[in-house]
Amino acid sequence: MTKTINVGLLGCGFMGRTHSNAYSQVNHFFELEYKPVLKACYGREQDLEVLKKFQKMWGYESIETDWKKLIARNDIDLIDVVAPNFLHHDMVIAAAEAGKIIVCEKPMAMSLNEAEKMVAAVEKAGVANMVMFNYRRVPAVSLFKQVVEEGRIGKPFHYRAVYNQDYTISQKVPQGGSALWRLDAKIAGSGVTGDLLAHSIDTAEWINGPIKKVVAYTEIFIKERPHAETGKMEPITIDDACMFLAIFENGSIGTFESTRYARGRKNYSSMELNGERGAAYFNLEEPEYLQFFRYADPDTGNKIEDHLTGWQKILVTNGEHPYMSKYWVPGTTIGYEHTFINAMSDFLKSIEDGTQFQPNFRTAMRTQKVCDAVIQSAKEGRWIEI
Numbered sequence: 001m002t003k004t005i006n007v008g009l010l011g012c013g014f015m016g017r018t019h020s021n022a023y024s025q026v027n028h029f030f031e032l033e034y035k036p037v038l039k040a041c042y043g044r045e046q047d048l049e050v051l052k053k054f055q056k057m058w059g060y061e062s063i064e065t066d067w068k069k070l071i072a073r074n075d076i077d078l079i080d081v082v083a084p085n086f087l088h089h090d091m092v093i094a095a096a097e098a099g100k101i102i103v104c105e106k107p108m109a110m111s112l113n114e115a116e117k118m119v120a121a122v123e124k125a126g127v128a129n130m131v132m133f134n135y136r137r138v139p140a141v142s143l144f145k146q147v148v149e150e151g152r153i154g155k156p157f158h159y160r161a162v163y164n165q166d167y168t169i170s171q172k173v174p175q176g177g178s179a180l181w182r183l184d185a186k187i188a189g190s191g192v193t194g195d196l197l198a199h200s201i202d203t204a205e206w207i208n209g210p211i212k213k214v215v216a217y218t219e220i221f222i223k224e225r226p227h228a229e230t231g232k233m234e235p236i237t238i239d240d241a242c243m244f245l246a247i248f249e250n251g252s253i254g255t256f257e258s259t260r261y262a263r264g265r266k267n268y269s270s271m272e273l274n275g276e277r278g279a280a281y282f283n284l285e286e287p288e289y290l291q292f293f294r295y296a297d298p299d300t301g302n303k304i305e306d307h308l309t310g311w312q313k314i315l316v317t318n319g320e321h322p323y324m325s326k327y328w329v330p331g332t333t334i335g336y337e338h339t340f341i342n343a344m345s346d347f348l349k350s351i352e353d354g355t356q357f358q359p360n361f362r363t364a365m366r367t368q369k370v371c372d373a374v375i376q377s378a379k380e381g382r383w384i385e386i
């Protein structure tokens, strides 16, 4: 029997669209006991026209311009927080106190201090909770994790993550407003560290285990930008670029790099792990491929003697690949939006089975802890233990 879950969405921007699409599509591809119903969405009074357009396009039954009122509604089961970062803390705590299921977009908070309070609230309420780190659910990234778990990489030595974009190079790009709040530290918390490297850190710890310590350098290339709402020049306080070294608990060492000034790169997230028995590489500009280098047999550890030994570029679209049996036929690709659908399916299944979805708030708090340590390290110029 299908049970409905009534969704209340807090925010109607880019992430509001990706999450709404996931709720609409998930039951078309995955057989689940639960079916999300788009019950209500929230936007600010001053954005009423945007909100109404959003409601119409995605088919929400109603709108609210007061998020507290939306959370208080008895006909809402699940609160999805896709508002700018500075609102996550208050919205999540209110949703937990109201006993709602909670979905929250990354980064979960502005700081570790906020994240700790959010974890305490959701755990006290005992509600199902997830933080949307959608890139774990790219089939090729899930396959990357599987390859590691199967022992095909062996003892890991190097982890290398990059997450680069190029949309802030021009001095004319303003900060703030509904489109560019990610450049305003009061709204976003941090720059590329929370917005982009949070993804890389989540995936890295999922694939290669906990990070023990970090040392970082951040840069602000453009020191002042006009504010989108006032037109006034204001100093930039977010990190435009960030690089850090990481030591993992398993003894491997990592490099992480992120910038919004990498001319030519739009959403280039890549990761490579080099181990004793093999290596794996993924790059979001070719999301349907996983690259794998097989050096030794995972069972015996013996070198595979072969004059054709080299990198394999695996097209991750077969039924035996993660998530792919739910979509089309081998060789046909899926896209960015499916990473959210896959995550939503896993979340609904975890509610059905009574298990903990990963990453939940507690797991995401670790990523927040690493992000905070990275920012602190860049400020103090020293290694920080996690």
Ligand code: SOE
Pocket: 165, 182, 195, 196, 267
């Ligand atoms: C920023 O441009 C952004 O939209 C991030 O906020 C998302 O998390 C990332 O997946 C794509 O880029």
